[in-house]
Amino acid sequence: MPNRSDTLSNLDRISHITDVHPRKPLADNDYEDQLETASEVSLDEELTKIKILTSVPSQLRSRPNGVVDNGLKQLDNLQLERIFASILVKNNVREQRAKRAEGNFKSNFADITSKPVVHSIFDAPYFKNSEFYGFYILFWLGTGFLFLQDILHNYFHAETTIFSGPVFAIFSTGLIKIAFTDLMMYLTIYFAYFIQYLCSQGWIQWYTSGWILQSVYEGLYTVFWILFVSNSVMKDQWIGRVFLVLHLFVLLMKMHSYAFYNGYLWSILRELQFSEKYLTRLQNREAELPDGYSVEYTRKLLLSSIAFSKFELLHQSGLLEQAKEKNVLEKDSYVLCGELVKFPGNVNIKNFFNYTMYPTTVYELVYPRTKKIRWKYLFEKLCALFGVIFLMLVVAEHSIYPLVQKCNDMRTKNLSSYDKAVFFLLTLFDMIPPFMMEYLFVFHLIWDTILNAVAEVSQFADRDFYGPWWSCTDWSEYSRLWNKPVHRFLLRHVYHSSISALNVSKLWATLLTFTISSIVHELVMYTIFGRLRGYLFYFQMGQIPLVLLSRSRFMRGKKVLGNVICWFGFVSGPAIICTLYLVY
Incomplete structure (x- = not known):
């Protein structure tokens, strides 16, 4: 290994990171920043795991007598130029990023650096102490009285209850079958863990066969479960089908993030191990130089590779502060992974199970955790869960279901185009009020109630599930704030990955992200x-020209108009899409 002065001169940037911060303890006393270590095995077991990993590419092993391994000679002759060319390209990209970051290294997964949000907006003290909190209370009181009026009239005049209606019958039918299907969907994502386990044991390599197996499986997983849910779950149980498909895509995102995040770390670890071993052999004059490389240039390139690899592993483990400690940066990959870095010790069944329980779609080595479960808070969320579901059933029963029946009856008649257009227009305006209510209820149910309840049970401290989307002035802002867990996944694994892996521009990466999101929404419909029409797909893609319009000179500085346009879309969009599918 290089001497201390050379190492420190090349790794100095790691210990002076100013723009990337590890997670810090939260201000709230109920929270802490420590994730239970994914692997509780001893140091010897950790080192054994690393040695197993590195023993597979035997081309890099040295003989006991110091003679150069024939495998290394073969590597020099056949693969060395390609390996160094890859390291050189990566190093150039890293240097360009470092220049933009004032000389500091910049991680390929820099999205883990954001500080965790202790409270969602509606639970935050600043919201409850604001001057507008009374409107929030008024909304729920007004909603409660409106629904109470409807329920009482139906009970005393029609002598019926919500529990005897057709919507509740659909909702409560086949719950055991739905639960079993959901369990099977969940268990089958453990294939991603199985692939990573094989990589950790050295039986397969991620960048030769692992990523191919994972990608093929994800495609088969998606197609199989969509067809199964669409054709095998009860025909009339559309509520259960929607739940299963939405959960299917959540599980798919979790599986993909776990696999390809760890796959990236495998490449970093292998690069670090290669650079360390080759640098040692270079100093011992046991390795040949690739064509066109001088000894000094090769040495600097390897040191730069080692520096970034150690930075990345420490950064992903939330341990950049430890880089300032004495002798930390001089430790080789074996000791570093055994004593500090969470990877690859995170590849175990406990860590994967915990990750699948967290309300997030992006995998990380370290998550912020709470010290305890607040049972009162959890009880409030559970009450809200059942309360909002009840309100949604009432709206669907009394306002939406009759309109759906009218549309089904209309489809059996041979109406002219004009009559069908008139019917569509009248049905649309009847649909808008109840769909607006359902839209608001769905948001509150999923992002404020369910995700917070799951986070509380799993002691997941980051509650940044949504932003103030109701104040958006353009659709790009809305897409970032409405559903932050999915936005983070798309940003990391679609937008940034397409730029780095496919070498496309930001514009094409944006188009690809919108296209994938639109396809997923259309599959839900x-x-x-039970039929593909493409209405939701086109509406989703239609957000792109709206984003361009919001950024035009005409809309510059017109925040009120921008918010009005957004709210017009929020109010009318879901009703238009549903009515199109029902009528045409």
């Missing part, structure tokens, strides 16, 4: 109506 397919499971409901």
Whole structure:
């Protein structure tokens, strides 16, 4: 290994990181920043795991007598130029990023550096102490009285209750079958863990066969479960089908993030191990130089590779502060992974199970955790869960279901285009009020109630599930704030990955992200109506020209108009899409 002065001169940037911060303890006393270590095995077991990993590419092993391994000679002759060319390209990209970051290294997964949010907006003290909190209370009181009025009239005049209606019958039908299907969907994502386990044991390599197996499985997983849910779950149980398909895509995102995040770390670890071993052999004059490389240039390139690899592993483990400690940066990959870095010790069943329980779609080595479960808070969320579901059933029963029946009856008649257009217009305006209520209820149910309840049970401290989307002035802002867990996944694994892996521009990466999101939304509609029409796909893609309009000179500085346009879309969009699928 290089001497201390050379190492420190090349790794100095790690210990002076100013723009990347590890997670710090939260201000709230109920929270802490420590994730239970994914692997509780001893140091010897950790080192054994690393040695197993590195023993597979035997081309890099040295003989006991110091003679150069024939495998290394073969590597020099056949693969060395390609390996160094890859390291050189990566190093150039890293240097360009470092220049933009004032000389500091910049991680390929820099999205883990954001500080965790202790409270969602509606639970935050600043919201409850604001001057507008009374409107929040007024909304729920007004909603409660409106629904109470409807329920009482139906009970005393029609002598019926919500529990005897057709919507509740659909909702409560086949719950055991739905639960079993959901369990099977969950268990089958453990294939991603199995692939990573094989990589950790050295039986397969991620960048030769692991990523191919994972990608093929993800495609088969998606197609199989969409077809199964659409054709095998009860025909009339569209509520259950929607739940299963939505959860299917959540599980798919979790599986993909776990696999390809760890796959990236495998490449970093292998690069670090290669650079360390080759640098040692270079200093001992046991390795040949690739064509066109001088000894000094090769040495600097390897040191730069080692520096970034150690930075990345420490950064992903939330341990950049430890880089300032004495002798930390001089430790080789074996000791570093055994004593500090969470990877690859995180590849175990306990860590994967915990990750699948967290309300997040992006995998990380370290998550902020709470010290305890607040049972009172959890009880409030559970009450809100059942309360909002009840309100949604009332709206669907009394306002939406009759309109759906009218549309089904209309489809059996041979109406002219004009009559169908008039019917569509009248049905649309009847649909807008109840769909607006359902839209707000769905948001509150999923992002404020369910995700917070799951986070509380799993002691997941980051509650940044949504932002103030109701104040958006353009659709790009809305897409970032409405559903932050999915936005983070798309940003990391679609947008940034397409730029780095496919070498496309930001514009094409944006188009690809919108296209994938639109296809997923259209598949959800397919499971409901059993037919592909593409209406939701086109509406989703239609957000792109709206984003361009919001950034035009005409809309510059017109925040009120921008918010009005957004709210017009929030109010009318879901009703328009549903009515199109019902009528045409």
